[in-house]
Structures are given as C-alpha cells and as structure tokens.
Amino acid sequence: MAPGPWSAKPSPMQPTHSSLKLIAPWDDPDRWDAFVRNHPSRSVFHLSAMCRAYNESRRFASLAVAAVDTGGEIQGLIAPVRVDVFPSMAKSFTSRAIMFGEPLCYSTEASTAAMQTLLRHHERNAKHDVLLTEVRSVSTAVAQCPILAGAGYKAKQFCNFVVDLELDENSLWRRIGKQMRGNIARSIRRDVRIETGNSIELCERAHRFIKKSLRRSVVPFPGVDLFLNVRKHLNDVLQVRVATHQGQDVAGSVSLGWDDRFYAWYGGTQRFKSIHPFACIVWDEIKAAREQGYRYYDFGGAGDPQQPYGPREFKSRFHGNRVEYGRCVRVYSPRILALAERGYRSFKHLTGAI
Secondary structure, eight states: OOOOTTOOSOOSOOOOGGGOEEEOTTTSHHHHHHHHHHSTTOOGGGSHHHHHHHHTSTTEEEOOEEEEOTTSOEEEEEOEEEEOSSTTSOHHHHOEEEESSOOEEOSSHHHHHHHHHHHHHHHHHHTTTOSEEEEEOSSSOOTTOHHHHHTTOEEEOOOEEEEETTSOHHHHHHHSOHHHHHHHHHHHHTTEEEEEEOOHHHHHHHHHHHHHHHHHTTOOOOOHHHHHHHHHHHGGGEEEEEEEETTEEEEEEEEEEETTEEEEEEEEEOOOSSOOHHHHHHHHHHHHHHHTTOSEEEOOOOOOTTSOOHHHHHHHTTOOEEEOOOEEEEESOHHHHHHHHHHHHHHHHHHTOO
C-alpha cells in the first residue's frame, strides 16, 4: 500500500486483523503514550491523560481505542470523544463523536488492517448513540485518506492558521496586521493586563467568559470541570489567561501546550469599542509559547474557507501560515441529522444568533 497521510517508518510487526486485541487508554497508559509520542502526527488529544480528562467530564465520554498485535505492539490508535451537545435530549438525536486529532497508524499492511478494524469497531459502538463522527486533523491532511474514505467518511473543507514560532519576537510582531498591532498597543496603554497560570480560581474566571461568548453564539460549551480535569491529569499542559481592565476581568482563554505545539483551545471576551482584550491575550500567548520553546502556535481552526466566519477574520490578522488539512465526516443517519440541523438553525434564529 502506498504511504498515506499518516505514513511514517514501517512497524516491524505484520499481524492479521483477526489477531488484534483492542485496548482503552487506561488499560495500558504507558504503552499507549509511547506509541503516541513516537508517531509523527501525535498531539495532546491522543494522550491517555487527555482521554481520561474527557471521560471524567460532564457531557463528554472518551471512545478511544487502540489495536495491539500478538507481539504486544500497537498498530493503530483512534481517540474519538462523544460530545453530548444537549444532554437533556436523546443522545442519538444531538450527540456526536469528535476525533480532535487524526487517527494514528502507519503505511504498512498490518497497520492499515488495524485501522480498518478500529474504524469498524468505533462505528458498531457509536452509531446508535451519535449522529456522526468527525475527524479534525491537527497536523496532516485527512481529506484524501483512502482508509477513511473506505470506511464511509466524506471530506469537507476546513482551514486553520499556524504561527511559526522560530521567528524572533520582533518579526512575529511585525507580521501582525497594522490595525491589530494598533489595537493591542492601545489596549495595553489603557491598562489591559494579562494574568497567567492554571489555578482553579483562574480556570473559573476564564470559564465565565468562554461560557458567555459561546452561549452568545449559541455554540455548545464545556463545563469548567473539563479544564480542571485536564489540569489534574496533565498539570502544566493547561495554560489559562485572564485579561483585566482597570482591575475588572474582561476576557479569558484556556490553551494547551504539549510537544512542539501550543494549541489555542477555548476563549471568550466581553465586547468593547475602545479596548481589545482578547487580541492582547492572543499576543501574550504567542510570545509565551515562543519563550517556552514551542515550534508552532495553532489557532485551533478557522472554519470552512467558503463560508463567512468572523473568528477566521480575527485570526487571519496575526498572519500565521494558512493550512487546509480538511475534515472528514461519517454520518450515521442523514435523515435525523437533517432534522437536528434544521432544529438547531431555528433555535439560533429564535435567540437572535443568526
């Protein structure tokens, strides 16, 4: 088989799919994380501790699973998370499974067979509880992957911005759009300050703005328990920022720093005409990520490039490299999904979000 988008140096093991054993991340976390750390498409979302944090949080459940051959070697791994969008309603009508990082496998026959087994296993266990499964790639293109296509996943457009942190701070600053630089500098002069850490108190303060912003956009939001569980299991991987203005909280962000990537995860802000606290947070994150030795600042997604999307315009003004890895979606019930989306659009109209 020709190398696919997850290809790397071949694994020496060549089992058949019938010889595979499936394990969850908490069954053997050391072996799980060793496989993740050695894979070129690894991300914080694949780690056993991240799977555990999701699994212990309300409205989330980890569906992560790996395939192990007879020699004890992992041949493939997926880390989907069931997200209960509206937990008070039937899960099969509103829930979805999200892979926040691409499936991890190699280009060998054994690894390909393992991934096919994992995807079949996931569908058998998820299709009655979720509307769809979506693959969100962090670092590799998934749109043309033959394994996903063979499992019924359809590609869709999706872009992102990634800042190269090997540039010096002055170069990073000069790359930001002139108007955005002015907004940041003016906000700092007007006493916008950034608090950084990951204390329980700071998580709660940041969460208030994340909740308000996502609720304003009628977008599902996590409880603060997700952030606290990541803090418990991954410690300093979690980085929290709260912007204050004249001593009052005005914006917050929760980010993840692991391996070579600083990942902008969640954020929210009050809206002002005279100050731009969230722009100040992003610039503070970029500076800190560079100082901490990360290679990339990842904006976490910028939507379908063919559709209007305000956050994409904001993120573009920092002039990171635009990447289009795409996403892949496997829909289990097109009819129910169409009904759910129609209801969601009606709800957003009623609330004034669109």
